[in-house]
Amino acid sequence: MVTLSEENYLKTIYHLGKQGTIAVSTNAIADKIETKASSVTDMIKKLADKNLANYIKYQGVSLTNKGRLAAALVIRKHRLWEVFLVNNLNFSWDEVHEVAEELEHIKSLKLVDELDAFLEFPTHDPHGDPIPDKDGNYSPIKSINILEIEEGKEGVLSFVKDSSDVFLKYLNKNNLALGDSIKVLNVEPFDRSLSIETKSKKLIISREAAENLYLSL
């Protein structure tokens, strides 16, 4: 049996481990989970005891296959619930995360699969993140960062890297939503801000904002 707390650690290690292939550090986990390093050490040991993680003292952790699958299942549930909340319960994309954090821990396997079917097997959540299948696999993101697109080209907003409240609300305010067509006009050399054009209007976004927007061509 995997506890709620263990699931949260698995998910965090999974996410932190995505980029580099190196083991995840104790402090990195502590920061993400907003807990103390000593608590992380305790939990890591528990995960290793359950064969969910590989752990060598002072060397960080990585997930075992078993742990990676468990983590992917939690992420699958999180993202499916987010889709449900947005598509069926009138939540906006900046309201779903907190609730999904609770719903992702509901155990029933039938529930996940039936929810998946009910939602008609979505491949991405409301923030453009891919939804893992039962085996933990998903097709890799093929969208590219808006800063890497040449001036004059157009694409569809299909993923936001930062899905925090503040950023999503900033996008709402500027009428930018997933699925919108966006044309890259030009980059201001001074501060590297970006002029873009949507169906409704032209606007300028900062480099920080641009770094989180991904388009598919």
Next chain:
Amino acid sequence: MVTLSEENYLKTIYHLGKQGTIAVSTNAIADKIETKASSVTDMIKKLADKNLANYIKYQGVSLTNKGRLAAALVIRKHRLWEVFLVNNLNFSWDEVHEVAEELEHIKSLKLVDELDAFLEFPTHDPHGDPIPDKDGNYSPIKSINILEIEEGKEGVLSFVKDSSDVFLKYLNKNNLALGDSIKVLNVEPFDRSLSIETKSKKLIISREAAENLYLSL
């Protein structure tokens, strides 16, 4: 903040307190929750400290208005989720309880209200139990036990008192479902078993089974 465990105790006290108006005993709660009497005493004190229950040593507990409302909200969530599982996720009425036991603890108020709207404001769950509104109120059950219906009369199965796995599966096996028209044929004087007739066939049910079936006329 009310914890998951506290919510389960509130719900149990609410259910046990329904019938008599007397306070609920420690052992009654322990039996329902499948825990020890000493654990119940501990928790009761906590509920009293939080003004959710009235407690006098050795005299049992009852809920305060605050406690009753909190309990009703948990029951509201439980039953709404059961409706969702049956109506939208292909669960049968004997599969929903366990999952609803987990879902009922999800906190978001928006979630409950949006779910309610999505389900089109159902008044009863898949077992015929009434769904409390936001204020904890619901219209009283007007269905009557099948044993109190005179021979020859007909009614619609609208509530099952026992919603345990075994009983529901027994009903499935005998093709009895909520909403079915049932005619009371006669009571066997020997063992007080009941002959009934549905659209599809006649059958005999035991007194124990009959005690759990309620019809609306």
Next chain:
DNA sequence: ATATATTTTTAGATGTGTCTAAAAATATTT
């Protein structure tokens, strides 16, 4: 390479919810 800083682990404590065993209160018999 040594000293200093940072990261990580250990040791010991705390809060929640549970348990067992024993004591206290209440209920039931005789």
Next chain:
DNA sequence: AAATATTTTTAGACACATCTAAAAATATAT
């Protein structure tokens, strides 16, 4: 009304997940 049985509470323990403070290991700077 005593004696006996049952229920309820208390006392003390334990698992889990967390914390603080201190020790140990590793990384960085001089």
